[in-house]
Structures are given as structure tokens and as C-alpha cells.
Amino acid sequence: SMYLLPPGWEKDPALMTEAFVNEGVTTAHFIPAMANSFLDQVEMETEEKRTSLAKTLKRVFAGGEALAPQTAARFARSLPETAVIHGYGPTEATVDAAFFRYDHEKDRERMRLPIGKPVPGARLYILDSEKAVQPIGVAGELYIAGTGVARGYLNRPELTKERFLDDPFYPGERMYQTGDLARWLPDGTVEWLGRTDGQVKIRGYRIEPGEVEAVLRQIDGVREAAVVARTEGEETALYAYIEGQDQQTVRTELGKRLPAYMMPSSFIEMREWPVTPSGKLDRKALPAPGGAAERRAYTAPRTITEMKLAKLWE
Template identity: 80%
Template structure:
């Protein structure tokens, strides 16, 4: 089923065809449960032998299948997750990863966690670098930012928490109808920030959220 959210189309990949296997794995090669994002791998009889005349790329992408000895699987570079009804949903590319405070983070994984919050209609997460510091920013529609921050804190580790949540009523889209991330509004209050340290635990997140509410500005570090 095709879903359109605020001008962006989301289309589940579906289920593997007979003879094929789909794995959603984390960076350590562990199978991810339904609802948890990871990198998508394809295995089975339909997997090609490799890239024509590209031995280095073949070695990089065609790996030994750890679940079926003697067979190989293809590393797609796509970030996906299993849905509760057994479909695979595409979330983005792994080359969209960003590095924040030493951690490699996939924004699509944060977006997926936000969308699982009740009443959220759409979400987007971007990384911006100012004054030499990179921070995550979440754009949301459907819930108040404080509510989303509190619920997300229970779902994600502290290093994956966005520095600021921006509430949206309309989303910029490209001529093809996709979300135009480059046109998302710049977060408020960042121009005068000389140094920023993101909250490191739930207590600091709650304190920062309180100060942002009082000051009507953010992000507060």
C-alpha cells in the first residue's frame, strides 16, 4: 500500500520472492526485530555473482552469508526495517549517515522512532554544523515538541536525541513531490551559539527542555 505523508511518498519494499531472503542487520551483523532499523541485505538464489569487471566493489558488497554457510549475501546500502505485518519498509541510504560527537548516526532510524509515536503525522531529521559542532534537528508534525522529546528519550540512547524539535504545519517538497530537506527552515536560536554540548542523559534532557520552554529559544545545552 502506498502512503503519502505531507507530500512525501513512502512505499514498502514488500516481502522476499521465493528463493530469496532479506535480512535487516545492525552494524554487528545481528538480525533486527520488527520496527528497528538496520541495513538491508539480500541473499538466496537470485543474488548475482558480483559486479562485472569490478572485483574490489564485488568484494565490498557481496559478503559471506553468516546464516547459510557457503552462500553469499548482497549488502544493499539501504536502511530499512520490518513492519509488524511482515513487510520491509525503506527508510533511506546508509551513506546518509552523519557523525555527531564521535557517534555514527543514521537519521532515518531516528525518523522511524519518531513516527512510531502516536499522532505523529510526519518527521524528518537533519544534521547541521555550526561553529565546528554538529547537532541533530528533528522536524515534526502532529504533536508538541516537548511531548515528542519525552517519549523519544525512552526509545533512543542519549547520543541519538535531536538537539531541537521544530514543529511543522507545511513541508517543503521538490517538483517530484519528495521532501526537500535542503529547504527545511533553519532552527531558531543557533546563530549566537558559540559552543554547544548536547544533553547526555534523561535528566539533562528534561532540564534543557524546561529552559527552552522558558526562553522560547533553543537548543539549550
């Protein structure tokens, strides 16, 4: 059976936890940001309520955005008997096209959680610009084929033609071009790497903001992170939004793990994140740099000489 939360309860973790216990909810689906709020509440509950919740909540699906390994690890610590499944799939492929089940012992040190293997009936292709299959470990664009692929966009034939292509491996069938970068891992799972249109060029270097986000989430204490590129005039810079750790610590730790040209120009501490109606992070609504949350803007080396000086001081 299905239990539907009353309107608005999804924004109140205390009410949500109460409902889960009272109704004996066994399976839940969270957007990652909502999962962290839920875990905050779980960690504040009495031991008795946590025990009750742990007995009933058998599995949690997380999707809509990439699930950070730290969030999955929080589930493993607070609700060790609850299975955590990382899901992937756009609406154009009937939402879920791949799943990955988190194993705390094996996966807690990963920089990213894989999106896993295709669900029954789905096929995943990772192709280059010529639609040739990419080898294991090599990034390419992700395509989805199989029974879940939609017929197209309603009343938008041109966009349908652009995104829903003939499947070169199964004549007569179609595949959906996701616009996502991914690669096959040696264990047969797929790792999501970001968007094909997400790359930016800063001071001559091509940078994928998703790569910086992944490293940020590896820093102790960082619960959530987002990195966006903003262009003012002819200058493009990266801005990092973080929760759970102070920006000076994050800047220092990030400097140990990334080359100088990938360092964000500013770090902005967040307490609440803007979200879309569907619960995903609304990147366009993130506060502009220069507010009270921003302190001591960092300027990355801009010339060879500055890079050499920075390296010496490191």
C-alpha cells in the same frame, strides 16, 4: 491490464483519483509522500466518489522509503477495504525483496512498520561485522540473497566486489550488502532501523536520526517527518522537519519521549517536500535552518549541570 497515468498527473492527486475511478484501477504503488497527497484528496472527495474508489482499489503498495504507521492508518480509515502492503528492496535486489501487509487492529500502535518477510526466491540475513547471524531482536546489517540479486554494477568491478559478496550459507551463490540496519522480530518479520552510515555523534552521544524520526511520526497530527544532522565547524546538530503539526506542540511532545541529548536543535514546519526524480525525499534539498519556518531554536543541554537543571524543570 495496466493503466499509465499521463505525464504530470502523478503530481495532481485530483487527476489521479479521477483516473483511478474512471479506469477501475485495482492496484497502485506509492512513494509514502505521494500516498499522503493522494489521501488528502481522497478525504476531500464526495462520499459517492470515495465509495467508488473503495470498491475498485483493492491494494496499495508503498515503498521507496519507510511507510509511517500513521499513513497506513489513514488508508484504513479512508479506504478500509484496501489492503496496504509495505514493501522493501533496493534496485540491486530487483527492487522488492520483502513485503509486510498492514493490519490496522494489530499494527496501528507500532512505532515502525516492519518490512516483513522475504518474497519467494529471496533470503534475508541480518549479520554482525564478522558475518555471523544476529539473534532475534539484535540489530545488524541486512543482506539479501537469492534469485533477485543482480550480477553487479555495470562497468564498476571494484564497487561490485565491495557490495556483492559470497553467500556464506549457500556456497557458490552471492548476497548483496544493503548498508541497512535491521533486526528480526519474534513474529518472524524484519524491522528496518536505518542506515549503517546514518549514525552521528553529538556531544559525545551516538544518535541515529531515524530513531528520532520514528518517534516524531508517533505524535498526533504529524503526517510526515525528517531528521537530518548538519555540521558547522566542529558542532553537529539535529534538525527536524515536520508537516501537519505546529513545532511548539511537537517540541513539547518529543521532550516527553526522548532524552534531552536526542532532541533536535531546531524544528522547521514544511508544507511541500523536495523530492528526487524518483519521488523519494531529497534530504540534501531540505531548507537550511534559520528561515521563516524556523521559530525559537532549541538548544539541548550541553553539560552535566545543564542536563540536571533541565531534568529538574521537566
